[in-house]
Amino acid sequence: MTVTTLPVWSVVPLAAVVVCWAYAAATVDAALDPAPGRARLARPLVETSRLLRQPRRVTPAPDLLLWRIGIAGPFVAALLMAIVVPFGGHVVSGMAVGIVWFNAMDVVLWAFWWLAGWGPNSVYALVGGYRFLAQALAYELPLMFALTAPAVAASSLDMRDVVMAQGELWFAVEMPVAFVVFLISVVGFSSWGPLGHPAGVDVADGVLAEPSGLDRLLLLVGRYALLAVGSAMAAALFLGGAAGPWLPGWVWSIVKTLAVLVMLVGVRRRVPIVRADRLMALAWVVVLPLTLLQVLVVAVVELR
Amino acid sequence: MSLLLFAVVGLVAVASGIAVFVVDSMARATFALALSFVAVGVEILLLDLAYLGVITILMMVMEMAIMAVFMVMYMMNPAGLMPMSMMHNKRGALIISSAAFVVLAAGSLLVPWPSRSGSAPPDLTRAVGDAIMGSKMLVMIAVSAVLFATMVSAIVLATARGRYDS
Amino acid sequence: MTLDAFLLLGSALFAVGLFGALSQQSVVMLMMGLELMLNGVIVAVAAFWYFVAPAQPDGQVLLLVVITAMTVEMAMGFAVVTLLFRTKDADVTDMAAEFKQ
Numbered sequence: 001m002t003v004t005t006l007p008v009w010s011v012v013p014l015a016a017v018v019v020c021w022a023y024a025a026a027t028v029d030a031a032l033d034p035a036p037g038r039a040r041l042a043r044p045l046v047e048t049s050r051l052l053r054q055p056r057r058v059t060p061a062p063d064l065l066l067w068r069i070g071i072a073g074p075f076v077a078a079l080l081m082a083i084v085v086p087f088g089g090h091v092v093s094g095m096a097v098g099i100v101w102f103n104a105m106d107v108v109l110w111a112f113w114w115l116a117g118w119g120p121n122s123v124y125a126l127v128g129g130y131r132f133l134a135q136a137l138a139y140e141l142p143l144m145f146a147l148t149a150p151a152v153a154a155s156s157l158d159m160r161d162v163v164m165a166q167g168e169l170w171f172a173v174e175m176p177v178a179f180v181v182f183l184i185s186v187v188g189f190s191s192w193g194p195l196g197h198p199a200g201v202d203v204a205d206g207v208l209a210e211p212s213g214l215d216r217l218l219l220l221v222g223r224y225a226l227l228a229v230g231s232a233m234a235a236a237l238f239l240g241g242a243a244g245p246w247l248p249g250w251v252w253s254i255v256k257t258l259a260v261l262v263m264l265v266g267v268r269r270r271v272p273i274v275r276a277d278r279l280m281a282l283a284w285v286v287v288l289p290l291t292l293l294q295v296l297v298v299a300v301v302e303l304r
Numbered sequence: 305m306s307l308l309l310f311a312v313v314g315l316v317a318v319a320s321g322i323a324v325f326v327v328d329s330m331a332r333a334t335f336a337l338a339l340s341f342v343a344v345g346v347e348i349l350l351l352d353l354a355y356l357g358v359i360t361i362l363m364m365v366m367e368m369a370i371m372a373v374f375m376v377m378y379m380m381n382p383a384g385l386m387p388m389s390m391m392h393n394k395r396g397a398l399i400i401s402s403a404a405f406v407v408l409a410a411g412s413l414l415v416p417w418p419s420r421s422g423s424a425p426p427d428l429t430r431a432v433g434d435a436i437m438g439s440k441m442l443v444m445i446a447v448s449a450v451l452f453a454t455m456v457s458a459i460v461l462a463t464a465r466g467r468y469d470s
Numbered sequence: 471m472t473l474d475a476f477l478l479l480g481s482a483l484f485a486v487g488l489f490g491a492l493s494q495q496s497v498v499m500l501m502m503g504l505e506l507m508l509n510g511v512i513v514a515v516a517a518f519w520y521f522v523a524p525a526q527p528d529g530q531v532l533l534l535v536v537i538t539a540m541t542v543e544m545a546m547g548f549a550v551v552t553l554l555f556r557t558k559d560a561d562v563t564d565m566a567a568e569f570k571q
Contacts, residue, residue: 066331097354097429104362110369111338118331118372133369140366157355157429310471314479321486321506325494337502340483344509347479348533350471351520356533360512363537367544371502374548378498378555397493405485412477422525435527436534443531447538454542458549 003086003160003241005094011083014092018082021228022221024258028265029224051217059120059210067119070207071215073112074190074222078229081105085232086163087257088250089242098159099151102233103144106189109226110136113191113198113207116219120210128206132198134276135188138283139195143185145291149178149298150237163241172238174301177294179238181287186230186264190223193268197276231260310350317343330375338368355429476517484510497554501547508540 026044033040084091084098095101110133117129151157153174154165162171172179188195191207199206211219235241235256242249274282320343323336341364349357425431436444483506490503515536519529 063329063331066329066335069335095354096427097358100355100358100362104358104365107362107366111335111365111372114369114372115331115335130373133373136369307471310475314475317479317509318482318486321483321509324502324506325486325490325499333499333502337505340506341509344483344513347476347513348516351476351516353516353520353530353533356516356530359534360537363541367505367541371498371544374551375498378551379496392493392495394493397489400492401485401489404488405481408481408484409478412481413474417473418522420521421523424520424524428530431527432530432534435531440527440531443535447535450542451538454545458545461546461549462552 003089003091003094003163005160006090006092010092011079014082015079017087018079018225018229019221021232021257021261022078022224025224025228025261025265026220028262029268032262032266032269034269048217051213051220054213054216056215057210057212059122062121063119066115068215070112070114070116070119071211071219072222073115074109075218075225076222077105077109077112078222078225080108081226081229081233084159085229086159086236086241087232088248088253091159094158094160097157099147099157099162102159103147106143106185107140109189110140116211117198117207122210124203124205124209125207127203128198128200128209131200131203131206131276132191135191135195135197135279138276138280139185139188142181142283142287142291143188145288145295146178146181146185147237149175149291149295152295152298153302155302159236163236163243166240166243170238170240175238175294175298177290178298179234181291181294182234182237183230183260183264186227186234187267190226190230192223192227192264194271194274195279196268197273197279200273227264228257228261231264232257234260306350310347313343313346313350316340317347330379331372334368334372334375337371338365341365341368352424353428355432473517473521476521477514480510480512480514480517482510483507483513497547497551501544504543504547505540508536508543512536 023044026047027041030040030043037043039046081102083093084095084101091098113132113136114129117125117127117132119125150162150165150171153171154162156162156165165171184195187193191198197206199208203209208216208219232253235253239256239260241256242253244252244255247255317340320336320339324333324340327333327336342361345357345361345364347357348360351357487503487506487508487510490506491500492503494500494503512533515529515533519533523529
């Protein structure tokens with residue numbers, strides 16, 4: 001199972017692919033909505049056209065520059081993550097430190113989500129922004145160790161090597177704790193479902209409270225894109241990437257990514273929101289030692 | 305091409321560094337500093353130091369996101385809604401820092417630096433990993449002790465009341 | 471790209487940071503100045519490694535140490551500011567200086 005590097009111009013089709021995946025994530029979310037309603041599969045399309053036509057609402061004395069950065073941020077971060085994610089046996093950038101790059105881009109989200117909360121000069125949005133920082137402090141360190149485990153097993157920070165190292169055994173089997181922690185962290189940096197505290201309904205949707213029209217569309221697309229890119233990354237890191245019998249590689253990549261994506265999107269209405277302070281206690285007391293143990297086990301197995 | 309990139313990114317680094325002390329809004333000041341750090345990270349990437357460049361971006365953006373919280377918490381004009389200056393001894397600081405720049409710049413241009421000796425190993429990330437787990441391990445042990453001491457003392461300093469106070 | 475150009479960039483960042491560290495009244499802004507000075511140091515260290523001794527890993531290790539020093543500086547700085555603010559309700563260096571009397 002080899003991964004080939006694509007030419008530089010392929011970032012343009014990559015952006016289109018990421019938007020398509022974001023659309024797919026929104027469709028999955030609409031399909032899994034238990035509330036009754038007709039034509040739910042068309043809901044993302046309807047919502048998009050509604051937001052495109054909606055005039056922009058402006059709050060008093062917003063910090064427009066920072067707000068716009070925060071609004072565009074999640075989508076930009078998803079794109080920057082996507083360039084190191086192998087998909088169907090191809091990757092846009094064969095960076096030698098791809099895993100660290102992915103990690104750096106999800107750290108950049110700290111700034112973007114906070115700015116999205118700070119910009120509109122609105123109390124609920126600001127609370128949402130601060131909540132994201134608290135939540136990020138909880139999931140970031142376990143996420144770093146969850147990313148370390150596959151890197152140790154592959155003896156490389158290059159995503160291509162990580163995919164190739166899963167020849168006999170998927171890393172999801174070899175390091176289940178890292179896999180689960182990674183999935184939770186994807187939900188966390190997308191501010192989604194049980195880790196959607198920054199956009200919680202108790203603060204009128206937090207960071208999502210104020211953006212309207214095109215701004216809101218961009219922020220929502222960014223959020224779905226983060227979920228989708230996170231799923232693709234999980235498929236490459238832990239589920240063997242494009243490897244699989246009979247079918248061509250790109251089909252396997254789509255199948256695996258879609259499976260993870262459905263799981264992540266579906267968790268939204270089935271698990272209650274975890275408050276950031278409770279998440280902090282859980283993450284540092286329980287999950288962090290577990291991930292450390294996981295890295296230790298992987299390192300010992302690799303030494304053997 | 306890389307020279308042009310170096311110049312543009314370098315200008316961004318310095319300009320956003322200056323912006324830190326010019327803008328009124330504390331949020332903008334913080335993220336101007338973050339931009340300066342990211343630009344420096346890109347400059348390091350230009351020197352083939354892939355791992356350290358990306359790590360610089362990672363660490364500094366994280367640090368600035370936390371910094372923003374403290375800026376907003378402790379500053380009198382966090383949103384920059386009223387223009388104000390929070391400087392003292394501006395002229396003296398300007399003179400000293402300009403002098404420092406002249407001295408440093410003259411030094412960097414006039415001192416005959418040794419020429420490049422040897423060539424970089426093929427995998428720089430592996431080289432630094434081998435170094436800190438091998439010949440330079442003592443440095444990293446010291447760093448880890450310092451970090452642990454920092455965590456403990458920062459918490460002791462910052463908490464209002466310890467376990468043994470009433 | 472030459473060593474001189476990188477050192478000039480480092481000097482400029484260092485000087486801007488020095489100006490901030492000297493002129494700012496607020497403790498937090500003062501720390502931003504210190505961080506900017508260290509930012510200049512990072513550029514210089516990386517350039518020295520690349521243009522003088524790329525065969526040895528010492529420059530890279532030094533960079534790691536500088537980055538660590540920045541985080542330590544920030545953590546301790548915030549702890550002290552929090553302590554100052556909590557005990558004396560002060561966030562400005564001039565006010566902290568008055569406590570000595």
